[in-house]
Amino acid sequence: MIFSSNPELQDAIVEFLVGRGATIKSLHAQLKIERSLSLRAVYKAVDKLIDAGVILKVRKQIMLD
Secondary structure (H helix, E strand, O other), rough: OOOOOOOOHHHHHHHOOOOEEEEEHHHHHHHHHHHHOHHHHHHHHHHHHHHOOOEEEEEEEEOOO
């Protein structure tokens, strides 16, 4: 849930992408500072957000839709 005291990975991705685009690897590097997670976990969360229509992926860049 967005803005909860313990945000989920998908919420953290959306918050990070507000106002900017990023690559999945740079997103992983930034999120890894705050929590312990694998690159595969970030890819899975991004894929779920793409399927839900929340974010777009253009080549290597991801951004909010």
